[in-house]
Structures are given as C-alpha cells and as structure tokens.
Amino acid sequence: MLIPDYDPGGSVASLPQVMAETMRAMEGVYTVQEGAQFFGDEVVLRFAGRGLSLFAGRGAVYCFLDAGALDSSLQIAGYWRRQVSVETGVLRLAIDAAHGGALLQRGQRPRRGEVLIDGSFSGAGGQGGRPVLLTYDRPLHEDAKPFLILAHRAGGRNSDRLPASENSAELVRIAERFGANGVEIDVQMTKDGVPVIYHDEQINLRLTQKSGLVGSVRDYTIAQLESFVRLRNGEKIPTLKRMLATILRQTDLRFVWLDSKATVPLAQLKELQRNYEDSARLFGRDLTIVLGLPDEDKVNELLSLPDYASAHVLCELDVDAVRRTHAEIWAPRWTLGTQPGAVAQMQAEGRQVLVWTLDEAAYIETFLREGNFDGILTNYPALVAFSYYTQ
C-alpha cells in the first residue's frame, strides 16, 4: 500500500459538505497552467460519491481528494499517486469565490476559463511544494451509450501498491475513485464449496500475509481461510456473496465480470448471478453481472447446463464461440487489434464488445479513438478514465 504519511484530506473533510449541484458543476476537463511537467497538459476532475478524483494522463496519476465549502470558496485536499511508479504525495487546492467558487456553489456550470483552481503538490511527507494551477476547459466527454471502464481484480493489482489488496471488498469500495464503473473479479472454490474471490491458485505471499498455510485455496474450508488467511493489506478473502453484496450496497458500479477458475461450477455462479441481479433490480440499481468464459472447457460446461441460454455470459473466445454460447458480450484480447469488422458485426447482433487487459497509454488512446468498443478492462482505470473523458 502506498499512501503518504500525512493525508491532508481529513482537514477538508471537517468543512461543510459540497452540494451535489456543486459537485456536478465542478466535474470537467481542466487545463494545467502550472504543474504540467508532472500532470500533463490536462487533467480530469470527477466525483465518485462524495470523493473527488483527479486523473492525469502522464504515468497513470490519480488523486484521492476531499472537497469542502468555506464561505464562498472551495477547499480541496488529499493525496496523489503515480501508479506506474512508487511516487506519492499530498495535494492542496482551493477555488476562491472570485475565481469560480461562488459560481460553483450556486451549482452553475462554468464556461471555459471561469474556474481557476490554485494550490500546490508535494512529496509524501508534505515537503517541497510545487505550484499547480488548473483552469476549467470543458465538460467531461460522454457518449450516448455508456462506456464501461472495468477495473481488473476489483480495482487493480497488488504490484501497483493500491490502498487495498487486489480482489478485496475494501478495494471494490474505492474502485470508482480510480475511474472505474465496473470490475472484473476472480472466483475460486473452497474445499467446502464456497465461491471466494482470489486470483492465484495457491495461497502465496504475493496475495496473502504469512499464515503458515500452503497449497491451493480449494484445499481449505471457508472457515479455515477466514480464520487463518489475510490478504496483503490485512483484509479477509471475501466470499463471492460478500463481494456482490458490497458492490450492490456500497458502490454505484454497474458491471461485474466474474472470471471463474476451473474448479468453480458455472451452475452455482449462474444461481448467484440471478439472485444478485434480482436484488439489484429491487434496489433500483442498473447492475449487470456476467459469467466469463475464458476457454473451451468453460464453454462446454456452460453448454451442458439445461438452461444455459438464460445466463448472462461474456465469452473471450472467437465470434463462433460467442454465437454458440448466446453470449451477450464478446471480449477479445487487445493484442488482436481493434478488429472493426468483427466488432461491428457483434454489435449489429445486439452484443457488447469489451477488450482486455489494456494498460499501455498509447494503446488505450488508439482503442478509444479508432476502435468502437463498449468498454475496456484495465489495471489502470485512471488512465482509461482520463483518455475517455478528455476525448
């Protein structure tokens, strides 16, 4: 986990909350007048719940910020993180009443140049402040059809030193702060048949703290895993039910991709999928849960189910497998390119097309501008969010 020693966001969180109208008005693409060497020429400001995030195109920089109202001005503070490296630090910003603070507090959408955000950013200990100056440029880009920014492993990988462990309930709660509106999670089965969220086959030090347990997740019961195993940042391995309940009740995520490993029966996942989609409807939530089919074995397993056509399925194989399985979503790997013909054909058949797992900034730009995909699965949702909203 990489966060600064001191997060100044707490000092702002004690101020009166920013109104929802102000939040919507603040969101947008800002030009970086000072600090472009670090942030790049533009940044994106976007709220997820009450938390404000800033995304920059350079080095997958994201900032977790809190915003508060002080008279007619707005105070913003939190921390920044450059995800491709181990750099982090603090960020303090303010919008004076005369420079757009009063306008935003009235909930008025600004025009270009009407909002000026002034402040500084510094290293992890708060030392060596450098100035940053942002001016409002334009609203966030939105397509008529919603674009899916899917965070790999519930938010990202452990190797990226995120604030919570990969595939944890704690990480999925903050996935939207990284710019995601959906997640992919990995499902394994315990010895007593409980689906849990865990990527690797083995209990290992990449994913867990030292526990003394060795071997596969499927060698242990859920009680044993909950008693003895903690993920890298101290969280419990979540059950699939707990993860889906967290997504449903504590996030606004609208898409879940279940990447089921070989030992997980699709029939069991299909049952859970239906239950939680029903619950989502009761909550008034637009939530899609799909079963991933990564290989022919899973395709055959699905086709052996009596009512397989009723499952919401995402197929990673070729278009023939997509049609055979009645998959609603085709998800080719990104190295196959933008495939305009095949993508158009799948969409003409009423399917969505997602691409995985795209982390290279240049290719994210290419796929957004030259491709016609419905979403991107990535370890760097902040980077995809930046590229998407600045289009």
Add this chain to the structure above:
Amino acid sequence: MLPLLLLIMALPLRAQTESMRPWLHFPAPLGAGEMRAIAGLRLLTLPVDIVEEEINKAPSLDCAVVLGLPGQTGLRGQAVLQYVTNHFRLGATWSQRLGAFGVGLGYDIGFWFGSVDFEGFDNRGNGWTHYPQLSLGYDFGDVLLSLRAEAIWIQAMRSFAGENEIRNTGNRLAGGAVTAVLEQPFWGATHVALGVRLSVTEFHYQSWFAFSTFERRLLFSELILGVLL
C-alpha cells in the same frame, strides 16, 4: 555467435593454460593470446510483481570466454542461452594485479532477443544494453573472490505482442548490478565458479515477455554455477 565461437576455440587451448590457476571472473590480466572459458548454468528469479504466479524461475545455459590481449587488456564474450530469451555480451577489459588483490575495468555491449507464445499471445522482443563495470578481487590462495559492479544502460529495446509494438524505448540508465563469484578447486584439476548476481533495475532482459508497465526498479537475483574449462 561470437562468444560460442570463442568457447569452441578455447577447448584445444586448454593444454596451454593447464599450468596456470584456472579463473575467469577474477580481475587479473591474462598473457596475450591466453584464453579461459567457462560453461555452466544461471538461475534467475524474476520478481513476483511482474510475473505473479507464472514462470518466476528462468534457468539458462551460461558460457563465457576471456582472451588475453597486450597491455593487460582482454576481450570477453558471454552467451546466456534459453528457449525463450537469449543474450550475448561482448566486451573489453583492463585489469591489474596488486599482490593478492586484482582490479579491473570493463565495458560490455549486450544484445538480447526472445520469442514466446504465451497464453495465445505471439510475443517477441530484442534490445541492446551497455554494461560499464568495475571489478575487485582477492586471492585467498585456493579460492579467488571477485566482486563486480556494473551499470545497466539500455540503448534500445523493442517488444511486440502479435502485430502490436508494446515498447520501443532506449537511452536510459535502467539500474545496476553487483556480482560476487568464488572460483575454487572442486575435484581433481576441475575448478568451479559459484556466484550470485543481484540487479536492481527497471528492466531485465529475461522479463521482457511480462510487458511490465512499471517505471520503478525491481530486484532480480541470479545464481551462477560454472565449470572452468
């Protein structure tokens, strides 16, 4: 292929160097025309941050030769061969013996290339790397200890996944490495080299297929085992 050629050339020369104490890593000058060779294995452990639970041990065949030149200089070649990645180094050395101590300066240029079909991805890559280095050694009698510090300067590297060029970069200091090697008698007239190389670098050629997006230095450790020919 030059290091392999030098290695083959070294075999018949073994009789000429029989009377001398065998060593290859120790930084001391060889006579002009003298040649030493070593063959063995290297076992690289890749950091879990970039390979996760996929292949994290990379064993390779390791062959090297040193040819003495006038003026306490030498020519050195090395081939580290493996199915997925192959690396060739060619360099020049200068060394000086100071009693039981030896000191050396060297500069190697390396070329690596690799190809692998990994989970359906048709991947390939290649690159040029420079290794300026400083060596120190101590002669304990039967045992020779050598320490070498080297910078890892990437001149150029390219990698591809299918038709997509994933990376095309170069001209940067990626990190550095420290190597410690013991050269000692094993059985009969056979001498062996046992060592470890620790590199802290943004990029190690054997990790090219991971297509890491990280811009940070990671630790790569290598065990070195060789028989002096």
